[in-house]
Amino acid sequence: METIISLCKRRGFIFPGSELYGGLANSWDYGPLGAQLKKNIKDEWWRRFVEQRSDMVGLDAAVIMNPKVWEASGHLKTFSDPLIECKKCHERFRADHVKDFERCPSCKAEKTFTEAKQFNLMFKTSLGPKEDSASVAYMRPEIAQAMFVNFKNVLDATRKRLPFGIASQGRAFRNEITPGNFIFRTREFDLMELEYFVNESEWEKYFDYWLSQMKQWLKDLGVSEKRLHFVEIPPEDRAHYSKRTVDVEYDYPFGKKELYGLAYRGDFDLTNHSTASKQELTYTDPETNAKFVPHVIEPSFGLDRSVLVALLEAYHEEEAPTSEKEETEKRVVMKFPAWMAPVKVAILPLSKKDELAVVARPLYEQLCKHFACEYDETQSIGKRYRRQDEIGTPYCVTVDFETLSDNAVTVRDRDTMKQERIAIASLAEYLKTKLS
Numbered sequence: 378m379e380t381i382i383s384l385c386k387r388r389g390f391i392f393p394g395s396e397l398y399g400g401l402a403n404s405w406d407y408g409p410l411g412a413q414l415k416k417n418i419k420d421e422w423w424r425r426f427v428e429q430r431s432d433m434v435g436l437d438a439a440v441i442m443n444p445k446v447w448e449a450s451g452h453l454k455t456f457s458d459p460l461i462e463c464k465k466c467h468e469r470f471r472a473d474h475v476k477d478f479e480r481c482p483s484c485k486a487e488k489t490f491t492e493a494k495q496f497n498l499m500f501k502t503s504l505g506p507k508e509d510s511a512s513v514a515y516m517r518p519e520i521a522q523a524m525f526v527n528f529k530n531v532l533d534a535t536r537k538r539l540p541f542g543i544a545s546q547g548r549a550f551r552n553e554i555t556p557g558n559f560i561f562r563t564r565e566f567d568l569m570e571l572e573y574f575v576n577e578s579e580w581e582k583y584f585d586y587w588l589s590q591m592k593q594w595l596k597d598l599g600v601s602e603k604r605l606h607f608v609e610i611p612p613e614d615r616a617h618y619s620k621r622t623v624d625v626e627y628d629y630p631f632g633k634k635e636l637y638g639l640a641y642r643g644d645f646d647l648t649n650h651s652t653a654s655k656q657e658l659t660y661t662d663p664e665t666n667a668k669f670v671p672h673v674i675e676p677s678f679g680l681d682r683s684v685l686v687a688l689l690e691a692y693h694e695e696e697a698p699t700s701e702k703e704e705t706e707k708r709v710v711m712k713f714p715a716w717m718a719p720v721k722v723a724i725l726p727l728s729k730k731d732e733l734a735v736v737a738r739p740l741y742e743q744l745c746k747h748f749a750c751e752y753d754e755t756q757s758i759g760k761r762y763r764r765q766d767e768i769g770t771p772y773c774v775t776v777d778f779e780t781l782s783d784n785a786v787t788v789r790d791r792d793t794m795k796q797e798r799i800a801i802a803s804l805a806e807y808l809k810t811k812l813s
């Protein structure tokens with residue numbers, strides 16, 4: 378983890394949050410490359426699960442909802458973790474995370490814990506200038522509720538037929554007791570969720586279907602199968618709304634932990650919102666005229682955890698030849714799948730001389746229209762290749778003095794390090810094919 382965290386800072390993927398003021402524990406800011414990497418994953422998810430499907434629609438809802446939503450959803454009552462407090466140093470811990478109850482993990486005092494109390498994880502805030510009970514509101518801990526609350530609006534507006542889904546992406550907030558492990562567990566994070574509405578009789582079929590879709594997504598994210606585990610969660614450990622949950626777990630450097638979740642929420646949410654709002658949240662089958670409350674399958678993907686596994690999977694250290702014959706050196710290379718790489722092509726003029734810039738600059742401007750490109754003319758070419766390897770750029774294009782006579786450039790492949798001479802006239806097409 379230390380290696381990844383330091384690479385992320387050095388190259389501008391992820392910085393410690395509020396670092397200028399000494400930081401804020403467990404808060405992280407995505408830098409120029411991290412913001413692009415995260416966006417690429419988010420956009421690919423949206424393309425795959427919304428744009429390319431006729432049974433799915435999107436939603437972009439408010440973070441702060443009417444507090445009655447959280448009452449009806451059960452979050453006010455049950456979205457909590459057991460909390461114990463050390464009587465000596467008053468540090469608080471998640472009871473289910475502290476294995477050794479004999480000693481306080483912070484001050485090491487012996488047997489000084491209070492009884493476990495339930496601690497609600499929702500962030501409370503107040504709307505408007507008055508801070509009284511009437512102004513209390515919550516930052517959403519999941520997006521799902523926005524999909525349930527808008528179920529009728531979406532159905533009326535789109536006339537979708539079952540099975541269909543509503544997908545959304547955005548920020549969620551949880552006042553985690555034990556955040557940590559870089560971007561694995563933070564108090565604000567991005568979620569990509571979809572609620573798939575089905576006829577109750579078909580829930581098992583669609584549960585299996587979404588499990589296979591999640592597996593395919595993970596494969597395309599570049600996640601190695603051997604580090605994945607699909608864990609059936611026993612009833613006593615499931616969220617309050619779930620009738621079946623399979624957690625997708627991953628072997629992180631800090632242990633096997635949750636990456637994503639797949640839940641069968643039954644009709645829990647629509648029924649509760651219908652009762653609380655006194656509005657009908659049903660679906661009428663156009664063929665049989667049967668009216669019923671649809672059941673829900675929910676695949677939930679943490680975006681920050683997706684970024685974390687993408688970084689972990691991409692990181693490679695290799696022995697690479699140096700310019701000195703028969704010598705090798707360590708090469709760090711981020712082998713992101715091409716679609717995910719924050720920079721697709723780097724344009725590297727061999728020297729800063731104007732005669733190369735007059736060719737390299739327009740080439741950069743032209744390629745920028747097709748791919749995310751970077752222009753770099755500083756330092757030796759070896760150092761520039763190393764930098765591009767570390768940020769995972771699939772192709773480097775070198776403009777050299779021969780270019781001036783043969784109108785061709787050298788294209789270097791990140792993974793094989795093989796170099797090919799390509800005519801400038803066919804470069805964009807060549808790269809398009811390689812990157813697709």
Ligand code: GAP
Nearest residue numbers: 519521561562563566636637638677678679682
């Ligand atoms: N709507 C279902 C739901 O919220 P969850 O298992 O509580 O289910 C979904 O959360 C996903 O959100 C997790 O699988 C994980 O990827 C991500 N996640 C949850 N808590 C997180 C946190 N504190 N920091 C980063 N990601 C988190």
